[in-house]
Amino acid sequence: MKSFEYTIKDEIGIHARPAGMLNKEAKKYSSAVTITRADNGKTADVKKLMMLLALGVKCNDTITVSAEGEDEEAAAAGLEEFFKANL
Numbered sequence: 613m614k615s616f617e618y619t620i621k622d623e624i625g626i627h628a629r630p631a632g633m634l635n636k637e638a639k640k641y642s643s644a645v646t647i648t649r650a651d652n653g654k655t656a657d658v659k660k661l662m663m664l665l666a667l668g669v670k671c672n673d674t675i676t677v678s679a680e681g682e683d684e685e686a687a688a689a690g691l692e693e694f695f696k697a698n699l
Contacts, residue, residue, distance in 0.1 A: 614688035615678040617650070622699045625670035630698055635661045637694045643681030645691065650674040658691075 622630060638645045638658040645658040649667060651674070656663040658677075669675060677695070679687035 613678055613680040614684045615676055616688060616692050617674055617676050618692070618695045618699075619674045620669055620671055620699050623671050625673065626664065626667070626699065628665065631661060631664050633698060634658060634691075634694065635664060637691060638687070641679065641681070641683050641687035641690070643679040643684045643687040645677065645679050645687060648676045648678070650676065 620626065626634070635658060646655050647658055647664065647667060647669070648655040649669060654667055656667045658664055677688070677691055679685075679691065681687070
């Protein structure tokens with residue numbers, strides 16, 4: 613399993629538009645991808661849009677993104693770049 617921590621910089625957090633983009637990005641990989649909020653430990657499958665939105669990730673929240681599967685290294689690297697560029 614590969615993972616990284618990231619602090620959300622988008623002033624609205626993970627709202628509908630970036631959540632949809634993140635969901636689409638995660639679906640490019642066969643690995644299972646999850647996000648866990650550091651403050652409350654809640655976890656969501658990034659490939660399930662409603663679960664992702666239900667996390668309620670806001671600006672300055674720290675999350676851990678984990679990828680597990682055959683392309684986990686590529687998934688973690690690709691998603692980390694996505695977060696830096698969009699969130």
